[in-house]
Amino acid sequence: MKNTRKVIMMIVIVCLVAPFALVAQGEAETGPVSFEFWTTETQSDRMATIQVLVDTYEILNPDVKINLVPVDENEMATQLQTASAAGNLPALIEIGAENAVAFGSDGLMDVVRNGELIDKIGEDEFYSGALRLVASESGDNYAVPFHGWIQGIWYRADWFEEAGLEPPTTWENIEKAAEYFYNPSENQYGILVGTKAEGFTEQCFTQFALSNGAQLFDKDGNLIFNSPEMKEAVEYYARLAQYNPPGPQTWRARDYYLQGKMAMFFYSTYIMDDLSLQEKAAGSLTGENFAELAGSDFDPDLVTHTQMVPLITNTDTAGFGVVVTLGVINQPDSAAADAAVDFARYLYTPNAYITFLHMAPGGMNPVLKGIASNERFQNDPQGIFKHYGAEKMAEINSGMNDIVTFSIVDGNRITAASTITTKQIIPQMLYKVTQEGMDVDAAMDWAESEMKKLID
Amino acid sequence: MEQSLSLRRSLSLEQKKARLGVQLVLPSVIVIGLLIIYPVAYNMYLSLFKVNLVGNNTFIGAKNYINIIADATFWQSVLTTFLYVVFSTFGTTLFGLVVALTMNKKFPLRAIVRSIIILPYVAPVIAVVYAWQFFFDPVNGIFIHVVVEMLGLYDQRFNLIGTPEYAIWVAIVFSIWKSFPFTYLMIIARLQTIDNNLYEAAEIDGCSSWKKFLHITLPELYFVLGTLILLRFVWNFNKFEEVYLLTENVKTLPIYTYFKAFTGVMDLGQGSALAVIQFVLLIGLIMVYVKKVLKW
Numbered sequence: 100m101k102n103t104r105k106v107i108m109m110i111v112i113v114c115l116v117a118p119f120a121l122v123a124q125g126e127a128e129t130g131p132v133s134f135e136f137w138t139t140e141t142q143s144d145r146m147a148t149i150q151v152l153v154d155t156y157e158i159l160n161p162d163v164k165i166n167l168v169p170v171d172e173n174e175m176a177t178q179l180q181t182a183s184a185a186g187n188l189p190a191l192i193e194i195g196a197e198n199a200v201a202f203g204s205d206g207l208m209d210v211v212r213n214g215e216l217i218d219k220i221g222e223d224e225f226y227s228g229a230l231r232l233v234a235s236e237s238g239d240n241y242a243v244p245f246h247g248w249i250q251g252i253w254y255r256a257d258w259f260e261e262a263g264l265e266p267p268t269t270w271e272n273i274e275k276a277a278e279y280f281y282n283p284s285e286n287q288y289g290i291l292v293g294t295k296a297e298g299f300t301e302q303c304f305t306q307f308a309l310s311n312g313a314q315l316f317d318k319d320g321n322l323i324f325n326s327p328e329m330k331e332a333v334e335y336y337a338r339l340a341q342y343n344p345p346g347p348q349t350w351r352a353r354d355y356y357l358q359g360k361m362a363m364f365f366y367s368t369y370i371m372d373d374l375s376l377q378e379k380a381a382g383s384l385t386g387e388n389f390a391e392l393a394g395s396d397f398d399p400d401l402v403t404h405t406q407m408v409p410l411i412t413n414t415d416t417a418g419f420g421v422v423v424t425l426g427v428i429n430q431p432d433s434a435a436a437d438a439a440v441d442f443a444r445y446l447y448t449p450n451a452y453i454t455f456l457h458m459a460p461g462g463m464n465p466v467l468k469g470i471a472s473n474e475r476f477q478n479d480p481q482g483i484f485k486h487y488g489a490e491k492m493a494e495i496n497s498g499m500n501d502i503v504t505f506s507i508v509d510g511n512r513i514t515a516a517s518t519i520t521t522k523q524i525i526p527q528m529l530y531k532v533t534q535e536g537m538d539v540d541a542a543m544d545w546a547e548s549e550m551k552k553l554i555d
Numbered sequence: 556m557e558q559s560l561s562l563r564r565s566l567s568l569e570q571k572k573a574r575l576g577v578q579l580v581l582p583s584v585i586v587i588g589l590l591i592i593y594p595v596a597y598n599m600y601l602s603l604f605k606v607n608l609v610g611n612n613t614f615i616g617a618k619n620y621i622n623i624i625a626d627a628t629f630w631q632s633v634l635t636t637f638l639y640v641v642f643s644t645f646g647t648t649l650f651g652l653v654v655a656l657t658m659n660k661k662f663p664l665r666a667i668v669r670s671i672i673i674l675p676y677v678a679p680v681i682a683v684v685y686a687w688q689f690f691f692d693p694v695n696g697i698f699i700h701v702v703v704e705m706l707g708l709y710d711q712r713f714n715l716i717g718t719p720e721y722a723i724w725v726a727i728v729f730s731i732w733k734s735f736p737f738t739y740l741m742i743i744a745r746l747q748t749i750d751n752n753l754y755e756a757a758e759i760d761g762c763s764s765w766k767k768f769l770h771i772t773l774p775e776l777y778f779v780l781g782t783l784i785l786l787r788f789v790w791n792f793n794k795f796e797e798v799y800l801l802t803e804n805v806k807t808l809p810i811y812t813y814f815k816a817f818t819g820v821m822d823l824g825q826g827s828a829l830a831v832i833q834f835v836l837l838i839g840l841i842m843v844y845v846k847k848v849l850k851w
Contacts, residue, residue: 119759177817206610283711286694295717295803345693346714347804355694383684523818530804535719552622 113144133164133189134435141169145458147284156331156445163438188438196232202515203241216440217243226235228500229422229466236512242426249420249498250366251409255362255397261314270413277342280362289342291364294533295349300526303365308332309417309503315516317543318509325547331538340533347534354383358394368495371461375486385483410500438513471496515554524549602828619828632811638806643730646785650731651738659746676736684800691715701762724762730800745779781849792837808833
């Protein structure tokens with residue numbers, strides 16, 4: 100009897116719930132589209148700004164729901180793999196161009212929709228140099244350039260002038276100045292070049308290698324890494340590293356410059372606000388708790404005493420920078436992918452784009468030609484443009500067209516070079532030479548064999 | 556219904572107990588099966604493939620294993636791992652033992668000292684690692700300031716944590732400092748249960764403090780110490796966050812695996828193979844240890 104009652108109750112419950120379930124399913128087919136947007140701007144203030152852009156877009160497009168997810172750029176590969184295995188990929192990601200190419204060559208990026216997005220914005224609107232960095236061998240686009248930064252040597256122009264030294268534009272000038280200012284007994288150092296086995300080191304080294312005409316591959320894709328030019332660049336880099344602060348160093352050592360303990364350092368244009376704004380510099384100073392240590396106070400004159408050299412010359416002249424891209428991911432949910440294209444298109448509209456770029460004036464430079472001269476763009480809320488002057492900022496922006504990397508040789512895309520970059524073989528080699536004291540030839544042989552493993 | 560009742564009645568007490576035992580263990584078996592055995596088995600399966608980001612994986616047999624064994628860096632990382640594990644495990648145990656013996660004596664403010672000793676163990680790793688990095692910073696660190704500027708023990712500043720030849724020893728000292736409170740707690744708990752009559756009898760026989768330690772304390776602590784060494788060995792063999800965050804350039808097996816599998820475009824097949832090798836090495840060592848030392 101009890102069992103019969105139970106069965107009847109079950110039937111009643113199923114009859115009551117089923118219509119709602121069916122309706123809900125029907126709604127899911129035609130209802131709102133939702134997708135994830137992974138950004139590498141993980142800082143809370145930047146997340147807040149991007150969230151405002153997302154909210155604005157959602158108000159304009161009530162059928163689209165965007166879930167903004169911060170992902171550390173070093174974690175992007177791991178997270179993408181995990182999401183791919185779980186069938187839960189984001190529709191849109193913000194990612195460095197070299198990584199976009201490496202992932203794209205593995206079939207992760209939606210080249211059709213990324214091409215479509217470029218067409219919608221207008222191919223001519225982009226700096227061609229930036230577009231070239233995301234192009235595949237067959238001319239497809241693995242991602243869409245979004246913003247970028249330029250690297251250079253930032254140096255104490257007042258110290259150089261006092262010492263009668265030339266600006267650090269050539270190999271000779273750089274080494275001479277690094278040696279001159281290296282005074283470890285006074286806790287003062289000549290230069291900062293990356294020596295840890297990580298991306299910053301490769302960024303510093305690439306500019307030296309390319310300024311000596313050294314490449315990883317020739318234009319036909321043959322590995323030519325182990326060349327006399329490359330060896331010369333490695334040897335020169337190791338000599339410069341002697342004038343670093345002690346031990347393996349990375350970008351974080353730029354703090355020593357802000358404390359007045361270093362003459363030159365490699366850095367991107369992201370440093371501009373730290374140099375000029377006290378509240379930004381605070382995190383780099385030694386602080387009130389260490390009164391005996393020099394460098395606890397903000398130097399308001401540092402910004403005027405600092406100059407930047409974007410190009411380095413030896414046998415060639417080379418600049419270096421990184422383009423950050425937006426990429427639509429290859430995935431089965433075409434509605435989400437289409438919505439991602441539309442949202443990305445919105446991010447390139449002048450107001451949204453400038454709001455995004457103003458999160459880090461100088462650091463995030465536009466890849467669209469028209470934006471640099473836009474009046475609103477030149478009036479950033481932090482006043483960075485005013486500090487450096489419109490002319491300097493225009494020079495930095497125009498550098499977006501001249502970025503060179505190992506992965507483009509004579510206009511040809513060399514995908515394997517991007518994979519080598521993401522595997523950090525070159526910084527590992529430089530670590531071995533500068534920190535473990537490995538012989539340059541042995542370290543280069545090691546790096547070459549690692550590169551061959553990847554290519555095979 | 557009646558049939559099942561008669562079946563239940565026909566079970567002996569032993570059988571009923573066994574059945575209850577199975578029922579009690581079953582949920583844990585299912586959870587362990589899902590969360591541990593399945594991932595381990597899947598990992599072994601994956602190690603035989605070239606794992607593609609998109610699309611199907613390619614079966615390559617033992618190639619991942621062959622590549623790893625042929626890689627000199629792998630053997631270096633095995634050596635580094637053993638160096639790190641052996642020194643940090645014995646250091647932690649020895650230091651924990653010394654502190655426990657000291658804390659077992661009565662002295663003023665003992666309760667406060669006992670509480671303070673626990674701090675390194677309970678402090679979050681990331682906070683402590685940053686503190687150490689600031690402490691040993693070559694340009695602004697207080698350690699260098701004291702040994703170079705104030706005491707003049709060294710001519711020039713140096714990077715203690717970053718320099719490859721020192722880094723592993725810093726990691727070992729850090730591990731000992733961070734983990735000894737756990738060892739100390741376990742040992743002192745056992746020390747307090749040792750019958751005081753044993754020590755009194757030894758004293759009557761004229762034993763020195765050293766002999767009392769050697770013939771009473773140490774045998775009483777044997778299995779606690781044995782278990783602590785086993786646990787610390789396993790934990791330190793798999794330790795990632797402390798070593799990676801503090802030094803970055805001490806390539807123990809877990810860190811080597813991380814670089815192989817997750818740097819840049821991921822090589823999950825090779826990463827899986829490395830994890831399997833690490834697993835086999837660890838299980839093998841544990842089995843030897845359990846049989847020879849713990850005599851289970």
